[in-house]
Amino acid sequence: MKNKIALITGATSGIGKAAAITLAKIGFDIIATGRRGNRLEELKQELPATIEFLPLVFDVRDREKVAEILENLPEQWKNIDVLINNAGNAHGMDPVQSADLDDWDAMMDINVKGLLYVSKAIIPGMTARKSGMIINIGSIAAKEVYPNGSVYCGSKHAVDAITKGMRIDLNPFGVRVVAIHPGLVETEFSLVRFKGDDKRADTVYQGMEPLVAQDIADIVEFAVTRPSHVTIADVVVLPTAQASATLVKRDT
Structure with missing residues (x-):
C-alpha cells in the first residue's frame, strides 16, 4: 500500500x-519546503531510506512561485x-x-499570507477527496499579547482565527484542521528575531528549560x-517553567 504524504513548510530547521x-519514521512520504536547498539535502540524509522525499525550494511569501510549484506537483x-503550515x-x-516596517512586512507576509498561499494550493485536492488534515503551527502569541510584540502577536492571532475559519469551512468535506500553539521552544527562532545577535537570543532561554x-x-x-473521527483542534503547549507569554520561572 502506498505511503501517506505529508507536506511540511519551513522544514529546514526547528519544528519543521x-x-x-x-x-517519515512512521511511514509518511515527505514533501519538505524551505528557502535553503542545502538544508533540505541535509534533511534527506536523516530520513529513513524506506520513504520517498521531495524537496522544494521556495519562499512561501512568493505567491506566484507557491502556486506554480504546488499546483504542478508530479502525479505521485x-x-x-497532511499539510503542516510551519x-x-x-x-x-x-x-x-x-518598529521597522520591513519587519512588519516580513511577519505578515510569512506568518499569514504565506500560510494562506500554501493552503490555497493544497486544499482543493483535500476537498475533492473529502479527506486530509491541516496542521497550523501557531504560538502562545496567538492567545496573548506582550510588550514589543504587537505585530508578531497580531500575525499569530490571525493564524488562530484563520485556523478556526478553516475548520468551519472544511467541515463538510471531512478535512481535519489542527492548531498547535507552543510557548518557548529553543530553535533558531530567537536568533532570527534578534537578527543574528547570539547573546541576546541566548537570554530568551537563560535559567530555564524550554x-x-x-x-x-x-x-x-x-x-x-x-482515528478519523478525532480532531485535536487546539493545543497550547508550554515548558513547565512558563506560565504565560511573559511569566517564566528562571533559576538565578
Whole structure:
C-alpha cells in the first residue's frame, strides 16, 4: 500500500525539520519546503531510506512561485494527506512606535499570507477527496499579547482565527484542521528575531528549560495518528517553567 504524504513548510530547521523526521519514521512520504536547498539535502540524509522525499525550494511569501510549484506537483505527489503550515518567523522586538516596517512586512507576509498561499494550493485536492488534515503551527502569541510584540502577536492571532475559519469551512468535506500553539521552544527562532545577535537570543532561554522541536513534533505525530473521527483542534503547549507569554520561572 502506498505511503501517506505529508507536506511540511519551513522544514529546514526547528519544528519543521523535527516533524518531517518524525512523520517519515512512521511511514509518511515527505514533501519538505524551505528557502535553503542545502538544508533540505541535509534533511534527506536523516530520513529513513524506506520513504520517498521531495524537496522544494521556495519562499512561501512568493505567491506566484507557491502556486506554480504546488499546483504542478508530479502525479505521485498530488494526493497530500497532511499539510503542516510551519513556516513562520518573528522579526525584531521593538515597540510599535519605533518598529521597522520591513519587519512588519516580513511577519505578515510569512506568518499569514504565506500560510494562506500554501493552503490555497493544497486544499482543493483535500476537498475533492473529502479527506486530509491541516496542521497550523501557531504560538502562545496567538492567545496573548506582550510588550514589543504587537505585530508578531497580531500575525499569530490571525493564524488562530484563520485556523478556526478553516475548520468551519472544511467541515463538510471531512478535512481535519489542527492548531498547535507552543510557548518557548529553543530553535533558531530567537536568533532570527534578534537578527543574528547570539547573546541576546541566548537570554530568551537563560535559567530555564524550554521546549525543544521534538516536543512539538510528538504532538504532530499524535494528531495525525488519531482515528478519523478525532480532531485535536487546539493545543497550547508550554515548558513547565512558563506560565504565560511573559511569566517564566528562571533559576538565578
